[in-house]
Amino acid sequence: MKPSQQGDLFAASEEELPEGVRYDAAVVPDFEQSRLLEYVSSLPLKPFDFHGFEGKRRVVSFGWKYDFETERMTPAENIPDILLPVRALAAGFAGIEANQLQQALVTEYAQGAPIGWHRDKKVFGRVVGVSLLAACTFRLRRRAGAKWERFSLRVEPGSAYLLSGPARNEWEHSIPPVDTLRYSITFREID
Template sequence: MTADLFGTPDLIAGFQYRADVLSPKEEDEMLGWLPNLPFRAFEFHGFEGKRRVVSFGWKYDFSAQRLIAVDPLPVEFAPVLQRVSGLFGIEEGALQQLLVTEYGQGAAIGWHRDKAAFGKVVGVSLGAACIMRLRKKRGTTWLRHNIGLDPRSAYLLSGEVRTDWEHSIPPVQEPRFSLTFRTLASYTGPAA
């Protein structure tokens, strides 16, 4: 994990990072079958992004501005789901939503906060490394952090970093996948 000149990510309340959550073999196996998921281009208010996505458990419908139930999480995700739940102290079964994102070369995601319908956010990086940028408005300027997300790593966004900070990923140089597990906003489990 790296940080920029503005400080270290450990100073942001609610952010946790773990390296090597998966072994290289586990990552290779997942990268072998992930491309076969039923991905669709990411759509946001009539625009298509360069990245492709598929949701399980719940999907946020941007047009209706609400969650809709979709297919349950495939069993293939159970080992990584159990591992990150344990690492970040999230009760089994609380991570009810999974968004799998395929970032092709040059794909990015702009500044945003995950929708308020969701609670805690756990991300797992597969394939190429990338930078996660974090920013928080402070007066007329921004407080910023850049965090390197290595392959096979995981992070947790909860508390202040989840509610008060925005995050983005600049264009990636090589293909990568991210698994974004989320609790629903009604989840009030242990504070991490």
């Protein structure tokens, strides 16, 4: 049985993950997670708005914001100084310079909140996600003829994942409804 083709995959090695995906369960130290959680829980998060549809998750963008109505990037408030250390950790994990990660999206997933299947918009390059407070299942899929190739990864608090190359451009990703409150900080390159 090839594990990458079956069910959820909770302890995948990089060889089993789709090309362009990297994952490390221990990127953000506990003290940094505590500091970030105090900050992100105080942010003025707003329901995610997608063409008039309000998602169950709440978000705030820094650096740049993607406007779904105009399908363009618009400037947002600068990435706050308090997020710069975690951006540096995310960039180090991804093997890129921190200033290449020009956009930060802070997301709150209340209990039961999902994010559906999607690919990040083409204006973005590499994507580095940081998970906080609770674990979730991060799913990936891509069409393979009449079927789908699928992978699942348990994303732990303090972990980071990277989507680049084929994983960024060919695969979709999603998160099923979470069991408990969770936050994420997604850093993106602007292409």
